[in-house]
Amino acid sequence: MGQADAARVGAALPKIDALEDVPAFTDVRPSDEQRAAFEAFCAAAETPGEMHLGCVVRLDRGFPLVVTAERMLRAEHAVGFAKQDKEKGDGLLPAVGDWVALRLAPGHDMGVIERVLPRRTVFERWRGKNRGERQVLCANVDAILVVQPLGAGEVLLGRIARSLVLAADCGAEPIVVLTKADRCSEEEREGEVARVRRLVGGGVRVVVTSSATGEGLDGVRACVPAGTCSMILGESGAGKSTLLNTLLGHDALETGAVRARDDAGRHTTVARVMVKLPGSCGVVTDAPGLRSLPLVGHERGLARAFPEIVEASRGCRFNDCTHTHEPGCSVRAAVEAGEIDELRLEVFKGLASEMRVSAQSLDPDIHL
Ligand SMILES: Nc1nc2c(ncn2[C@@H]2O[C@H](COP(=O)(O)OP(=O)(O)OP(=O)(O)O)[C@@H](O)[C@H]2O)c(=O)[nH]1
Numbered sequence: 001m002g003q004a005d006a007a008r009v010g011a012a013l014p015k016i017d018a019l020e021d022v023p024a025f026t027d028v029r030p031s032d033e034q035r036a037a038f039e040a041f042c043a044a045a046e047t048p049g050e051m052h053l054g055c056v057v058r059l060d061r062g063f064p065l066v067v068t069a070e071r072m073l074r075a076e077h078a079v080g081f082a083k084q085d086k087e088k089g090d091g092l093l094p095a096v097g098d099w100v101a102l103r104l105a106p107g108h109d110m111g112v113i114e115r116v117l118p119r120r121t122v123f124e125r126w127r128g129k130n131r132g133e134r135q136v137l138c139a140n141v142d143a144i145l146v147v148q149p150l151g152a153g154e155v156l157l158g159r160i161a162r163s164l165v166l167a168a169d170c171g172a173e174p175i176v177v178l179t180k181a182d183r184c185s186e187e188e189r190e191g192e193v194a195r196v197r198r199l200v201g202g203g204v205r206v207v208v209t210s211s212a213t214g215e216g217l218d219g220v221r222a223c224v225p226a227g228t229c230s231m232i233l234g235e236s237g238a239g240k241s242t243l244l245n246t247l248l249g250h251d252a253l254e255t256g257a258v259r260a261r262d263d264a265g266r267h268t269t270v271a272r273v274m275v276k277l278p279g280s281c282g283v284v285t286d287a288p289g290l291r292s293l294p295l296v297g298h299e300r301g302l303a304r305a306f307p308e309i310v311e312a313s314r315g316c317r318f319n320d321c322t323h324t325h326e327p328g329c330s331v332r333a334a335v336e337a338g339e340i341d342e343l344r345l346e347v348f349k350g351l352a353s354e355m356r357v358s359a360q361s362l363d364p365d366i367h368l
C-alpha cells in the first residue's frame, strides 16, 4: 500500500487522540535481545536516523498502531512484507505485542514497519484446516488468561485444557479465570472450582471473578503485574470484555454487542487491542471470541500441560498407545495405582486423538 492509499484507509480508523487506555512505551518492555536486534538492524540501515524502536499496541482492520519512546502513530508495512507474506503465510506480519523497527521519514505522519524483531513468545492459532495457515493473535505474551463462565452448566474442561496446551506450547503461563461467579450458588461454585483444579493441577492459578460484584478482580490484577503482557482468551460471551471494562473502570470495549460482519456473515472483532490496566498493572490484549482453537502439532504443549501422562506413556508397550484398550499400557496402570488422575487422562486422550487426526490431514509442506 502506498502512502496515499494508506492515508485514505487511515482516515477511516479511530482517531488516535480519541483512543483510551493505550499502553505507553514504558508499559511494554522490549527484551535485551529485541533491543540488540533493533540496534543491529539500524546499524545496517540506509537511514538509521529515521529508525525508531516501537511496539504494535493495536490493529484496527489490520492497520497497526505503534508506540515509540516519543509518540504514538499509525504505520503501514514495508513493501517487502507483501512478498514475505506470500512465501511464508502471515506469521511474519506484525501482530499486537510485536516489537518492530519503524521508519519515520521527515514530514510523514505515518511510519513504515521495516522489520518485526524476534519474538520472545508467540500465540498463534491454526485456521483454514489443512491449508496450514497460522494467525498470530499476540506476540511477546507472558500469560494467557483462560476465561470460562460459571453459572452456565458445567465448566467446559476440554476447552480449558485445550487453552492450557496452547499456552504451554507458546511458553506463556496459563491462568484460569472463572467469570460470572454471581450467577451460581455457593455449592455449584465449589464443585466447579474443584473440578477445574483437579484438571489443571496445583501449578496453575485459578481465579474466580464476578464483574457484577467485583469479586476476584484484585486476583486478576495480581496476575498481570507491571511490565507484563497477558492475553485474554475465551469464547464469545464468556465475559472477557466485561471483565476488561470492569478492570479499566469504564466501557472501553464492546460487550455482547453486535459487531461488524465479515464476508461470510459472521460476527468478527475488527480491532485487536492492547490496553493498559490502571495502577501498577501491565497490559492485556483482547482477542476476539474464537470459534475454534484447533490443535495441530502442539505435542510440546501437550507434554508440558500433562507431564505425568507423557512421562508414564514412555513405559507403554506400543509407541502409539492410545491408553484406551492396549495391553501393557503404563498410563492406565498408573491410573489404577492412583498415580494419575483419571479426569486428566480422559481430557488428555481427547486432545491427543484430535492431534493425531489433524497431523494426518496436514500438508507435509507446512513443516518446512
Ligand atoms: N451476571 C454476570 N454477567 C456477566 C458477567 N460478566 C459478563 N456478563 C454478561 O455476559 C455477557 C457476555 O459478556 P461479554 O463481556 O460481552 O463477553 P465476551 O467474552 O467479551 O464476548 P465476545 O466479546 O463476544 O468475545 C454480557 O451480557 C455480560 O453482561 C458477570 O460477572 N456476571
Ligand SMILES: [Zn+2]
Residues within 6 Å of the ligand: 313, 316, 317, 321, 322, 323, 324, 326, 328, 329, 330, 331, 332
Ligand atoms: Zn498406554
